[in-house]
Amino acid sequence: MTDAKYPRSEVDPDKCKGCGLCIAACPKKVLVFSPKLNSKGYHYAEYVGSGCVGCGNCFYNCPEPDAITVYLRNYDPEKVV
Amino acid sequence: MKKTVLRKPKGFIDVYKHKPGAEKDRTHYCPGCGHGILHKLIAEAIEDLDIIDDTILISPVGCSVFAYYYFDTGNFQVAHGRAPAVGTAVSRANPDKVVISYQGDGDLAAIGGNNILQAANRGENIAVFFVNNAIYGMTGGQMAPTTLLEQITTTTPYGRNANTDGFPMKMCEVLSQLSAPTYVERVSLHDAPHIRRTRAAVRKALQNAKERKGFQFVEVLSTCPSGWKIDPVKSMEWVKEKMLPQFPLGVYKDVSNEAVAVERPVPIFDPAIVWEKLGISSVADVDFPRGDVPDEYRKMSIRVAGFGGQGIMVTGQALASVALEYGYNVSWLPSYGPEMRGGTANCSVNIQDGTIGAAEAVKPGLLLAMNRPSLEKFEKFIVPGGTLIYNSTLIDIKPVRNDIKVFAIPITGIADELGNTRVQSLVNIGAYAAITGMFNVDHVVELLPKLFKGKKQAIIDLNAKAVKAGYDYVKENF
Ligand SMILES: Cc1ncc(C[n+]2csc(CCOP(=O)(O)OP(=O)(O)O)c2C)c(N)n1
Ligand code: SF4
Ligand code: SF4
Numbered sequence: 001m002t003d004a005k006y007p008r009s010e011v012d013p014d015k016c017k018g019c020g021l022c023i024a025a026c027p028k029k030v031l032v033f034s035p036k037l038n039s040k041g042y043h044y045a046e047y048v049g050s051g052c053v054g055c056g057n058c059f060y061n062c063p064e065p066d067a068i069t070v071y072l073r074n075y076d077p078e079k080v081v
Numbered sequence: 082m083k084k085t086v087l088r089k090p091k092g093f094i095d096v097y098k099h100k101p102g103a104e105k106d107r108t109h110y111c112p113g114c115g116h117g118i119l120h121k122l123i124a125e126a127i128e129d130l131d132i133i134d135d136t137i138l139i140s141p142v143g144c145s146v147f148a149y150y151y152f153d154t155g156n157f158q159v160a161h162g163r164a165p166a167v168g169t170a171v172s173r174a175n176p177d178k179v180v181i182s183y184q185g186d187g188d189l190a191a192i193g194g195n196n197i198l199q200a201a202n203r204g205e206n207i208a209v210f211f212v213n214n215a216i217y218g219m220t221g222g223q224m225a226p227t228t229l230l231e232q233i234t235t236t237t238p239y240g241r242n243a244n245t246d247g248f249p250m251k252m253c254e255v256l257s258q259l260s261a262p263t264y265v266e267r268v269s270l271h272d273a274p275h276i277r278r279t280r281a282a283v284r285k286a287l288q289n290a291k292e293r294k295g296f297q298f299v300e301v302l303s304t305c306p307s308g309w310k311i312d313p314v315k316s317m318e319w320v321k322e323k324m325l326p327q328f329p330l331g332v333y334k335d336v337s338n339e340a341v342a343v344e345r346p347v348p349i350f351d352p353a354i355v356w357e358k359l360g361i362s363s364v365a366d367v368d369f370p371r372g373d374v375p376d377e378y379r380k381m382s383i384r385v386a387g388f389g390g391q392g393i394m395v396t397g398q399a400l401a402s403v404a405l406e407y408g409y410n411v412s413w414l415p416s417y418g419p420e421m422r423g424g425t426a427n428c429s430v431n432i433q434d435g436t437i438g439a440a441e442a443v444k445p446g447l448l449l450a451m452n453r454p455s456l457e458k459f460e461k462f463i464v465p466g467g468t469l470i471y472n473s474t475l476i477d478i479k480p481v482r483n484d485i486k487v488f489a490i491p492i493t494g495i496a497d498e499l500g501n502t503r504v505q506s507l508v509n510i511g512a513y514a515a516i517t518g519m520f521n522v523d524h525v526v527e528l529l530p531k532l533f534k535g536k537k538q539a540i541i542d543l544n545a546k547a548v549k550a551g552y553d554y555v556k557e558n559f
Pocket of ligand 3: 109110111113114115116144214218219304305306307308
């Protein structure tokens, strides 16, 4: 269950290689390994749904360009560039 | 503008179309690899600094060899360790571009050690990102110059020993001693705060590069979970515990504030000045009228090959020199084998009216093979419909191609009969003149005193006979 509020972290399951660096870097411990496997056979990282403070640690620790997106506090889906 | 979302930076290509295979939306890097983290910081910085279209990335050999799959910049993928040299050329030829040299520790500190030293010492306008993961990642975890003391790698199974393997190479310390570099810092990717610090260093180096402030060097302590055989999270801890004590972080040099944009004099290439300096006349002294040259021989790309000592280079030079007198553009490119005498040698000659591109005759229109290994090696490269001249005195096999014109000529034999095997080169020229119609033998003879400047008249006379003998053989036998 993901609440609609921002900030919020979003992991693309298929692009995640399960390295766990985001999970280790999250100060709020709101990222966990999914019990599910993605198409490559990795337990991907997953946002538990609430508690993100938008620090961006997960985004910058993640080596994959497009696996994690963090919507920050001031994010407005109406004003996407 | 303040970010409202942290997403894949625009410095990356949208879909990695240059990457083979189906997975065009993710990198080739191992899970948790530090290269990916640094890639993201660079891609974000070039987007934020608005230099995506002004950046040229030089990618190295090593795991980041494929960096060009990902960055939406200009790209050169270069030979191992040569990124600073190619970066120098790219930066000098494009003084208004931001040039990034991205290199691993094997690439930069081992095979490319001198390249980086010289580029740094010249203060080239290059931003270098140096990924120090203490190992050769791509080749399976061998010792790198930066491997730690005691560190076990596939080539230091008992741990690196300073006595036999030297000490970890500290590139920031070395380069910061030079006068030219502008900014030298060592940063690390081992946790979120240090990644932030790395982010700042990347941005500073690229901002300086954008302002053409010379040589920027950011060493990034990074992880190689696969090479180290440590899981990604523990790899981060390993950097902190093991690498930091041997590679102290910090700014080693920073004169960014005082640095001014490095301007290089615009290179001038004026052929007339070069010719004058070399004492060569830019106007052909003798301007021979051209004969009736068949179409197929008007634009020649020639390979001459044989043993060293068979006059291979002289043949090539003579072809080019004579053609010059008919007003053609020519090039001559020698390629020597490792031995001085008796080894193989070959050269490429181009003769044509237009501008000559590549000097190497990769697919020659004419092959002149003086010995058997040359025939075996180069016959397959002759263009279909091309011409093969081979030395039937020494070559006891038949050519295999049937889509080319073949002239078997006993070149060594003809020269021998004249009393000196060393005149083979001019036998070649005579045969070439007869086959292609490009040269008139009388003209060639007239040129001999110039070609053999300083040689005795007897030698010149003998070579004149050789030209005629080569010419006559073709006319009589084909
Ligand atoms: C001229 C040449 N020599 C050797 C190699 C083999 N080789 C490929 S990658 C590599 C080392 C790469 O290590 P590093 O620069 O540390 O990069 P990493 O893979 O760790 O990112 C070597 C020696 C090569 N490709 N070319
Ligand atoms: S942005 Fe920060 S708090 Fe939010 S999930 Fe990522 S690491 Fe955790
Ligand atoms: S071998 Fe090491 S450096 Fe290369 S991609 Fe894998 S983790 Fe990265």
